[in-house]
Amino acid sequence: MEWMAWTLPTALFFVAVGCLLLGMTVLQLVWPTVERKGFLPMKTTRGDRLFIGLLASAYLHLAWLAFTDLSLWWALGLSVLLLAVVLRWG
């Protein structure tokens, strides 16, 4: 695994992504998703909303790096909030 040049932060990031996917799978088995319409312009499943939320979070982080000098922890906090909002009301 040395060739993959692992670092602790990136390992934690992928562990979090893995946990998220595992959690969604378990949730799907226990409580299957139903397509519904929220504030997003189309009907979405839980997986769709997670994908949209994660993609939006990635772009939020990039915009944060491009336009501000503030700490990236703020962007992370906002992303968690954004993800929660999209998952609940999206």
Place this chain on the structure above:
Amino acid sequence: MDDKPINQKAWFLVLPVVVTVAFSAVVPLMTVVNYSVQDIFDPHTRYFVGTEWFEQILHDSRLHGALVRQFVFSLSVLLIEIPLGIGIALTMPRRGRWVSVCLVLLALPLLVPWNVVGTIWQIFARPDIGLLGRAVNALGIPYNYTGDPTDAWVTVLVMDVWHWTSLVVLLCYAGLQAIPDAFYQAARIDGASRWAVFRYIELPKLRGVLMIAILLRFMDSFMIYAEPFVLTGGGPGSATTFLSQLLTTMAVGQFDLGPAAAFSLIYFLIILLFSYVFYTALTHLGRGANR
């Protein structure tokens, strides 16, 4: 129906694909993420730099220029190739011996490797010995793709249209062939015009293949590398330097693996976003049309 046994063995059939994708896509992607936060000197000497490369890349004017050029190029490709592909597919014969002739002729450009396409057009468009270059100049239109940015752009676009419109044609032709005759008969009984037949029968029925065509052409044109690299080398100046060429220069030419990895991730996110938007828009458009 409810007592039908649930068999999860089908997951084993998906397993080879999962393993293949894991090794061909997920593991390399993870490695790129790891590289993007480190300064790599050699396989054993590397330092964690956090988001420094992302900040550097996001403020790089070369990336901004290449990104704008890439969007203009991909948009132009879609605006030309999709209507042209539909138009050619509509004029092709539906049955008879000419069908095979047309299909073979259309498939030919698709069989030519990318770098060979670049070489063909590099010679074909040369103003001194190329047939196209000499002909255009003989008509009194000054044309030199090696010196003029507009000429270079036009040549790259025409080359891409020559190479890839066939794909759109073949997809649309397959979609048109799949429309049952009953739809056309009903349209004839109703006295529908040719435009009405296209607008209300053919175009909705082509939605699926058009979605594939748009996605394929967008992703492919957004990742274009070999053809413009061979044809213009990204020039004149940086007029035809697109994202992948800039990325390759950074990763292979300058061996800046960290910045190149950060660049790759931003590039990946852009393609992911646009592909998702196209896919979602076209899928939901179709649902609306089928209602």
